[in-house]
Amino acid sequence: MTELLERISTCVEFGKVDIKSPYPPAMKDQEGAFELTRHALDDGISPDEILEEALIPAMSRVGQKFSRNEIFVPQMLMAAKAMSSSMSHIKPYYLSGETKRRGTFIIGTVKGDLHDIGKNLVGMMIEGGGWEIIDLGVDVSTEKFIEAAEKHPGAVIGLSALLTTTMENMRKSVAELRQRFPGLKIFVGGAPVTAEFCRKIGADFYSPDPQGAVEYLKTLA
Amino acid sequence: MKTILKGITKEVVIDTEGPVVIIGECINPTRRRKLVSTLQARDFSYMLELARTQIGSMADVLDVNVGYPGVDDEALLPAAVIALQENFDIPLCLDSPNPKAIEAALKVAKGKCLINSVNAEEASLQKLLPVAREYGAAIIGLVLDDNGITNDPEKRLKIAEKIIERSVRAGIKEEDVIIDPMAMAVSAEPNACRVTLETIKLVHDRLGHNITQGASNISFGLPNRENINNAYMAMSIMYGLTCPIANPEKIAGLVRAADLVLARDEYAIRFIEHYQTTLPS
Numbered sequence: 001m002t003e004l005l006e007r008i009s010t011c012v013e014f015g016k017v018d019i020k021s022p023y024p025p026a027m028k029d030q031e032g033a034f035e036l037t038r039h040a041l042d043d044g045i046s047p048d049e050i051l052e053e054a055l056i057p058a059m060s061r062v063g064q065k066f067s068r069n070e071i072f073v074p075q076m077l078m079a080a081k082a083m084s085s086s087m088s089h090i091k092p093y094y095l096s097g098e099t100k101r102r103g104t105f106i107i108g109t110v111k112g113d114l115h116d117i118g119k120n121l122v123g124m125m126i127e128g129g130g131w132e133i134i135d136l137g138v139d140v141s142t143e144k145f146i147e148a149a150e151k152h153p154g155a156v157i158g159l160s161a162l163l164t165t166t167m168e169n170m171r172k173s174v175a176e177l178r179q180r181f182p183g184l185k186i187f188v189g190g191a192p193v194t195a196e197f198c199r200k201i202g203a204d205f206y207s208p209d210p211q212g213a214v215e216y217l218k219t220l221a
Numbered sequence: 222m223k224t225i226l227k228g229i230t231k232e233v234v235i236d237t238e239g240p241v242v243i244i245g246e247c248i249n250p251t252r253r254r255k256l257v258s259t260l261q262a263r264d265f266s267y268m269l270e271l272a273r274t275q276i277g278s279m280a281d282v283l284d285v286n287v288g289y290p291g292v293d294d295e296a297l298l299p300a301a302v303i304a305l306q307e308n309f310d311i312p313l314c315l316d317s318p319n320p321k322a323i324e325a326a327l328k329v330a331k332g333k334c335l336i337n338s339v340n341a342e343e344a345s346l347q348k349l350l351p352v353a354r355e356y357g358a359a360i361i362g363l364v365l366d367d368n369g370i371t372n373d374p375e376k377r378l379k380i381a382e383k384i385i386e387r388s389v390r391a392g393i394k395e396e397d398v399i400i401d402p403m404a405m406a407v408s409a410e411p412n413a414c415r416v417t418l419e420t421i422k423l424v425h426d427r428l429g430h431n432i433t434q435g436a437s438n439i440s441f442g443l444p445n446r447e448n449i450n451n452a453y454m455a456m457s458i459m460y461g462l463t464c465p466i467a468n469p470e471k472i473a474g475l476v477r478a479a480d481l482v483l484a485r486d487e488y489a490i491r492f493i494e495h496y497q498t499t500l501p502s
Contacts, residue, residue, distance in 0.1 A: 069444070072408065072442055072443050072444060073406075073408035073409055073441070073442025073443065074408050074409075074442070074443070076442075077408075077409060112318060114365075114369065114370060117406055117408070117409040117441065117442065120409070138369075139369075163251075163288075163318075164249075164250045164251050164257075164286075164288050164289045164290075165286075165288035165289075165317070165318050165319075166318075167289065167290040168290040168291075170290075171290050191251065191252070192250070192251050192252070197290070201290075
């Protein structure tokens with residue numbers, strides 16, 4: 001039982017999606033996260049155990065290696081893909097209520113900004129931390145952020161910006177969200193964003209890498 | 222096709238037959254906190270230093286971007302233009318998403334500037350084309366429209382055609398539209414650079430316009446970024462890129478080498494000139 005969980009965890013960490021996936025080459029023709037998760041559930045291992053003991057620790061290792069520049073964006077995307085293939089078996093348990101997520105995280109790139117790589121990576125890592133992700137996409141207006149926050153009470157929200165010229169829109173959206181939802185936890189991130197800017201615009205949290213956000217969320221859930 | 226830009230007296234010709242013209246990217250607040258803080262205090266010395274270094278490293282045109290939260294770019298962009306033109310005779314590329322800032326800068330700029338950028342969104346075309354026409358500026362046309370970004374090179378070509386057609390209808394000369402095929406990071410999308418390279422080729426072969434791109438970020442999220450950037454830059458030049466927006470200190474040597482191997486630098490004069498001016502003293 002533990003061995004199966006360990007194998008799932010390894011598959012996610014190294015991005016082995018399923019038996020057909022040629023990556024990573026060292027794991028060619030072996031079963032991947034998709035098949036092994038199915039076996040685990042068939043063997044009576046609970047979805048919670050798979051999450052807590054295989055997926056979340058795997059994504060946490062991925063996040064830490066990324067923070068240390070030991071792996072890079074493509075490897076992170078492979079890991080996220082393997083995680084999703086495993087999650088596809090677990091999703092029905094969320095819908096039935098048998099398994100619960102740690103919380104809901106709303107994420108989007110601010111108005112005027114079409115960059116989505118950083119936003120997507122953060123979303124994947126937070127999903128890998130056991131949270132439900134509501135992805136609003138790119139070029140998201142303040143109204144759309146507000147709408148989502150209204151629809152998901154208790155959710156945490158994250159705003160991304162890549163351009164110095166769209167940071168102003170981040171400031172405006174954060175100010176409006178703060179006014180409407182005083183208790184809302186607001187995360188900000190993106191290449192030009194700094195801890196100082198985060199403080200100045202009244203957001204709650206900034207991290208230069210995705211793992212920082214995942215770690216901070218642990219303290220909230 | 223030739224696009225001519227002007228400083229106060231100096232003319233820079235961007236020619237689809239080459240050689241490559243370098244638009245220096247460094248006057249930009251991204252990752253340059255010092256630029257923001259000095260500009261906010263109306264202290265232009267650091268900006269002028271960035272200009273001097275880039276010109277010394279073979280920049281032919283300077284991109285000027287002063288956008289940052291809390292900065293009034295409608296006042297600051299023209300002020301930066303005045304300060305630059307008091308010190309340097311080099312054409313400028315005015316870089317702002319705010320059409321009012323662009324217009325304010327064009328009002329005070331001497332010569333013939335480049336606007337960075339117009340895209341095929343209706344709002345962008347309607348606001349910026351009349352401004353470019355009025356002040357006789359050239360424009361960068363970014364291949365993006367109201368539907369966002371497409372990953373089909375043929376569709377990007379169509380968007381480029383639309384920008385050119387609308388510009389000509391607005392009274393802008395055809396050759397004053399430089400196309401930006403939109404470079405994106407290859408780490409998240411394996412086809413990202415290929416799509417842009419194919420767009421460059423299509424725009425060059427079918428429309429014959431000059432082509433620019435800011436390509437320092439295509440290597441985002443990967444190690445050894447300079448190798449990726451250099452490979453991509455060389456291939457882009459081969460396909461028809463004529464005026465990249467980049468850091469001249471990093472790419473001038475590569476650009477001169479690319480021109481040389483494409484037979485645009487007889488007797489390797491420009492290549493050797495770059496070598497000699499960058500020799501450690």
